[in-house]
Amino acid sequence: MRALDLRLERAGLLELAMEEAGRAVADTVHAAFPAGRVLLLAGSGANGGDAYVAARHLHALGRAVEVRGLNARHPLARTNRRRLLAAGVRTTPLAASPAGLAALRRALGGAAVVVDGLLGTGFTPPLRPALAGVVAAVNAAGRPVVAIDLPSGLDAEMAEVSGDPLRADHTVALCGWKTALLFGPAAHLAGQVRLDGLRLPPGWALAEATATRPADAEVAARLPVRAADAHKGTAGRVWIVGGHPGTVGAPALAGVGALRAGAGLVTVHSAAEVPLVMPELMVRRHADLAGALADTLPDARPDALALGMGLGPDAPALARLVLGWRIPTVLDADALQPELTGAGHDACVWTPHPGEAARLLGTRTPEITRDPLEAARALQARYGGVVVLKGGPSVVAHPGGVQVARPGHPGMASAGMGDTLSGVIAALLGQGLDAAGAALAGVSLHARAGQLAGAQHGYGLSATDVSVALGAAWLDLSSRR
Numbered sequence: 001m002r003a004l005d006l007r008l009e010r011a012g013l014l015e016l017a018m019e020e021a022g023r024a025v026a027d028t029v030h031a032a033f034p035a036g037r038v039l040l041l042a043g044s045g046a047n048g049g050d051a052y053v054a055a056r057h058l059h060a061l062g063r064a065v066e067v068r069g070l071n072a073r074h075p076l077a078r079t080n081r082r083r084l085l086a087a088g089v090r091t092t093p094l095a096a097s098p099a100g101l102a103a104l105r106r107a108l109g110g111a112a113v114v115v116d117g118l119l120g121t122g123f124t125p126p127l128r129p130a131l132a133g134v135v136a137a138v139n140a141a142g143r144p145v146v147a148i149d150l151p152s153g154l155d156a157e158m159a160e161v162s163g164d165p166l167r168a169d170h171t172v173a174l175c176g177w178k179t180a181l182l183f184g185p186a187a188h189l190a191g192q193v194r195l196d197g198l199r200l201p202p203g204w205a206l207a208e209a210t211a212t213r214p215a216d217a218e219v220a221a222r223l224p225v226r227a228a229d230a231h232k233g234t235a236g237r238v239w240i241v242g243g244h245p246g247t248v249g250a251p252a253l254a255g256v257g258a259l260r261a262g263a264g265l266v267t268v269h270s271a272a273e274v275p276l277v278m279p280e281l282m283v284r285r286h287a288d289l290a291g292a293l294a295d296t297l298p299d300a301r302p303d304a305l306a307l308g309m310g311l312g313p314d315a316p317a318l319a320r321l322v323l324g325w326r327i328p329t330v331l332d333a334d335a336l337q338p339e340l341t342g343a344g345h346d347a348c349v350w351t352p353h354p355g356e357a358a359r360l361l362g363t364r365t366p367e368i369t370r371d372p373l374e375a376a377r378a379l380q381a382r383y384g385g386v387v388v389l390k391g392g393p394s395v396v397a398h399p400g401g402v403q404v405a406r407p408g409h410p411g412m413a414s415a416g417m418g419d420t421l422s423g424v425i426a427a428l429l430g431q432g433l434d435a436a437g438a439a440l441a442g443v444s445l446h447a448r449a450g451q452l453a454g455a456q457h458g459y460g461l462s463a464t465d466v467s468v469a470l471g472a473a474w475l476d477l478s479s480r481r
């Protein structure tokens with residue numbers, strides 16, 4: 001039994017939580033599919049219990065319900081099946097025999113919507129053949145499906161999919177976010193997800209969640225507010241260190257990202273010729289970049305810097321040098337190397353995509369994407385500071401926990417987006433945010449800008465388009481304070 005179950009049971013609240021869960025499911029079904037027969041499928045555990053409660057609420061709303069259930073093993077599933085009977089609704093056994101599956105197919109044929117209460121967080125893959133037959137019949141019927149907590153056959157703590165889980169159109173997530181509901185390909189099977197806190201005492205939901213997803217207001221509260229008499233010297237002096245012959249666009253994009261995220265003064269330092277894509281950027285070319293950095297006196301150092309974008313093979317040595325300054329630092333791209341294990345400090349942010357994360361952890365990319373939360377935690381523990389594991393959505397891991405940002409736009413799957421993000425996070429560090437705040441606010445702004453620009457450009461979205469939308473994204477997010 002999981003920690004939250006135990007706590008709820010001790011407090012006598014598990015029964016109330018199940019009642020709330022069933023009510024939330026019934027409300028979703030009734031709102032999304034207001035007419036027609038509802039077929040509810042109940043498993044043997046608490047997920048099945050939620051389905052019996054939902055059936056009772058739907059019946060009370062005047063809906064025609066048909067309930068098919070496995071042997072109820074969970075005591076509250078048994079209790080709620082009895083209550084359903086007492087309310088006048090008969091349940092039919094759900095059998096995986098040929099005759100049972102034929103009966104199920106007939107029931108599916110007459111249903112306007114199906115409620116999946118077969119398996120929830122208690123499921124351990126692989127799906128046993130008997131239930132696999134039931135799931136296959138539901139998928140084949142093509143009826144709309146509302147899943148309780150998560151689609152049956154998904155492992156709550158994995159983003160990867162094994163076997164053939166149920167495909168839902170809607171999922172009512174109970175208490176907290178699960179990995180499977182946040183990241184593809186598992187999340188692609190959940191349809192539209194609605195989180196219901198079940199009116200549990202504040203904070204309790206955290207025990208059930210594998211991660212938290214901060215509300216917009218929480219992110220907005222982290223954005224810096226500038227005094228009316230602010231000037232470019234107080235709005236953050238940011239350095240971008242990157243570029244190498246052939247990859248000079250990367251630091252330029254980071255520089256633009258930093259300017260568009262409010263940095264007062266942005267200087268790009270590079271050993272290569274970086275194009276002046278925005279005249280407001282200062283670009284300094286150094287024949288000896290390492291020497292120039294090493295000679296920088298403490299007073300001349302910036303408020304924050306981002307290093308690594310297109311920087312080439314010298315990146316780890318340069319990263320080690322600037323980490324020694326102990327100023328707010330973003331490490332990206334070529335600076336994300338295993339030789340920097342343990343080199344992070346409290347004010348630094350590492351921004352790997354899954355491929356770079358695999359390199360940092362000495363593993364393969366699928367190991368990262370199957371459980372991004374665990375990968376982000378492992379990276380943070382190994383490298384220190386704060387880690388942004390990029391993706392759609394990105395994960396922020398810091399010593400206080402793991403948070404999942406809102407996703408951006410699929411058009412963001414194009415080159416240079418990560419460079420822009422590193423500049424955005426550096427700009428926020430330069431404006432005084434701590435590393436965790438800058439990372440979370442940075443990915444949120446970047447994702448929101450991606451959504452706004454994506455609505456205009458679709459899959460033709462470029463990193464430059466996202467930078468241009470950063471100001472609107474900032475205004476939009478800060479209006480939610």
Ligand SMILES: NC(=O)C1=CN([C@@H]2O[C@H](COP(=O)(O)OP(=O)(O)OC[C@H]3O[C@@H](n4cnc5c(N)ncnc54)[C@H](OP(=O)(O)O)[C@@H]3O)[C@@H](O)[C@H]2O)[C@@H](O)CC1
Nearest residue numbers: 017018021045046047119120121122123124126127128149
């Ligand atoms: N926590 C909370 O706050 C709240 C939680 N709530 C709800 O509780 C749900 C979790 O309930 P849970 O723990 O009873 O597990 P659940 O998912 O119903 O499945 C258990 C059954 O699955 C079976 N089974 C397992 N693996 C299998 C396989 N490979 N293939 C086939 N079968 C397999 C296994 O069968 P058995 O081994 O016993 O034969 C076992 O009996 C959660 O998702 C949410 O809906 C709400 O009520 C509100 C408050």
Ligand SMILES: Nc1ncnc2c1ncn2[C@@H]1O[C@H](COP(=O)(O)OP(=O)(O)O)[C@@H](O)[C@H]1O
Nearest residue numbers: 390391392408409410412413415416417418419
């Ligand atoms: N499908 C998507 N949905 C949302 N955001 C995405 C998606 N694909 C990529 N991104 C975002 O775009 C950025 C890509 O970063 P990265 O791979 O480092 O790009 P590059 O190295 O080309 O600059 C990340 O911030 C990531 O979160």
